[in-house]
Amino acid sequence: MSNLSEVKTQQNVGIAQAQSSNLQITQTKSVNLKDTTQSHSEAKQEEGNVISDILQEHLLDHHSYNFFNVFHIDLPVILYDKQLYLYPSMKSMMAEGTFTEIHHQIVRKDTQQPPKLDMSITALVMFQWLSILLLLFAFITSAKKYKKQPKTAPKGLQNMLEVLVLYIRDEIVRPNISSKRLADVLSPYFVALFFFILVMNLFGLIPGGHSATGNLAVTAGLSIIAYFVINGSAIFHVGFSHWLKELTGGAPWGIWIIMIPIEILSMFTKPFALTIRLFANMTAGHVIIFSLLGLIFMLHTFAIVPISIGFSLFIYTLELLVAFIQAYVFTILTAVFVGLTTAEHSLEH
Amino acid sequence: MEKLLSVDPGLLIWTMINFLIFLFLLLKFGFKPMMNALKAREDGIQNSIKSAEAATENAQKLLQEAQNKLNEASKEVLTIIQKGREQSNAIINEAKEEAEKLRQEKMENAVKEITLAQEAAFKQIKYEIAGLVVDATEKIINEKLEKEKDYELINKYIENLSKN
Amino acid sequence: MDPKALAFLAAGLGAGMSVIGAGVGIGKLAASALESAGRQPEASGKLQTMMIIAAALIEGVALFAEVISLLLAIK
Incomplete structure (x- = not known):
């Protein structure tokens, strides 16, 4: 997975937005690569990743809903780990600090373990x-x-x-x-x-x-x-x-x-x-x-x-x-x- | 992509909750009214078929009745005509008989009258003939009443006349 | 050879072969179902239901194979 998107999600930008901007970046990059006659395989690898990312965005479940970057809805996060944690969105969960997201997965900050039950209202x-x-x-x-x-x-x-x-x-x-x-x-x-x-x-x-x-x-x-x-x-x-x-x-x-x-x-x-x-x-x-x-x-x-x-x-x-x-x-x-x-x-x- | 084949327990539980809620709401607000309405419609259709059948039967009955009445009426008409014809025939026959009788009577009367008249005429004629004979006899006697043969002849003749 | 490449090869081959099996199976099923429907057109409704059920069962087996191939490809 591209490091770029990871960085961006940690900057609290929606995943999908990150990926689509990533796509644009890679496209421009690939054009540059062609011009500079660098190896195509690297560019192709990255494009494959971008397509895979879009596929994931479409097929997998998320804690937010993004409609073609026209509008973006943050969905509430409901976690159970010895007690019930309710957050209106991923952003507020991260701001609160008990949990964080690593590799698209919610984990406890202190133990690095996922919560017992993730009952979030997902997409x-x-x-x-x-x-x-x-x-x-x-x-x-x-x-x-x-x-x-x-x-x-x-x-x-x-x-x-x-x-x-x-x-x-x-x-x-x-x-x-x-x-x-x-x-x-x-x-x-x-x-x-x-x-x-x-x-x-x-x-x-x-x-x-x-x-x-x-x-x-x-x-x-x-x-x-x-x-x-x-x-x-x-x-x-x-x-x-x-x-x-x-x-x-x-x-x-x-x-x-x-x-x-x-x-x-x-x-x-x-x-x-x-x-x-x-x-x-x-x-x-x-x-x-x-x-x-x-x-x-x-x-x-x-x-x-x-x-x-x-x-x-x-x-x-x-x-x-x-x-x-x-x-x-x-x-x-x-x-x-x-x-x-x-x-x-x-x-x- | 590994996440594609992993089962998220939260989503699984949510799915079950959602489905059960949906089932309950559907049953309460969608399915039952629909089934009730369908049942009502089915019953209504059944009823209208039944009532249509009953109406057809009724109409059939009425038609039968009318047919029967018509048949009876035509029979009656036939009998009336028959009776009329019989009556008229009877009347005609009677009249014929009467006429025949009348004719017979009249004929008989006529015959009687004729015979009476004949007799009277015969009497008259006899009388006249006798007179004439007398006259003639007188004349003949006056001239040649001598022959016995002549007398005989005259007598015979008169006898014959009276016989007739 | 790179074991990852071998895994990808296995995934592709497995997916393809399971598709062949399912294709042959569903094809035979459809052929005999159509033949029966031709012989007994009045039973075609029931035959169709049974055909779909049988096809779904064959397809289910094929899908297991596909999922295993997918596991090979993405793990």
Whole structure:
């Protein structure tokens, strides 16, 4: 990582600002380097770092939000280390002096150890809240319409939401979960899951937006909830003893010693696969777009511009599709797993 | 870049909190009204289908009734026409019979009258003939009433006349 | 040879090979799903769902490989 940016963050300037100014500096530098016929490899190395920095800025979580240097929001820092520390921003945390930031990581000044828990409102938390607000706005306005004219055909936003909600209920939840009662209880969870993931995915495609689902912690959080939903519904629906029996896979007792570890492992690999799938799909698209655009800066030629732009547009469109598909896949796989663990006849074969 | 694959526990906890809050708010303000409205709409559609079916049935019934009435009316008309025709036929027949009777009577009367008249005429004629015969006889007698044969002839003739 | 370079090589090769595997798998899946849909067009809705689920599972395995490659590349 460039030393320049480190120095600048310690000077309490926003990270992103530092990086973008860094980019400008390097660009001018590389022009100079060309003129002075110095080795290109060094310049290329630095450009690679700059692109990597921008990628990090886009993909990773931060304690502030920067919109193309047009405006900059400092987000509150909440730390827990034997006691609760609340700071309105990174700057005030550094000014207070208990904690400091080294290598993009908050550490205690005295022990150089990170705090026990960093519950800061980061950019991705902010984007989650934004998606929640957007979704609630959409749902509440359409709910009002339902109350105002309950028997007319839906129109516009209301119609779109209704189509998606009914699709989730009738095509994802009900066919996969055999018990109708359980399906009706769980359908709000699946609707919430689908819309939450979808809107977070789509936020990453808006210029200046971050997709929260491109972070392992976010997808892991969703998967942990999915894990509890899968096993909780199994325990509540078929009973705890039956759920324990499921762990034997319905096999004769002789091979329980193999089956039980496998079943326990698969209990955890299911949500783990969900986590990785969503994270990797959302991250991969962003990385590809940035890499394609980075080619322009790496190769120093305008000839590559149409190729880069064309391909990144293509990937962008693909990402739009992937945003929907991954929300759908996460939802339907959770529904399938719930259906598998709650199926009445699963012990019969 | 190593941070890309690290899980930040704070963000993980925030995600779970956010999702649960979202689930709760969605359930309360978005999902339930939507489902209730959908249920109401489904019920409404069901009801209107049912009422439409009932209305169709009703209309069918009314149509059937009207058809029945129409059929009855046409039957009645037919019977009335039939009756009328029968009546008229009867009247015609009666009239015919009466006329026949009348004719018969008249004919009989006429025949009677004719016979009466004939008889009267015969009587008259007989009378006259007798007179004439008498006259003629007188004349013949006066001239040649001698032959027995002539008398005989005259008598025979008169007898024949009276027989007729 | 520089061990770091070897790690990068391994990451690239691993990513590429896992993509080959996933590509072959999803391709076969899609081929047979389309064939079945052609034979039984009325079941195409159900087939599509099952195809997406199976594709997601194959993709999941491939993504594990990709993540391992990524770990190799950035650690």
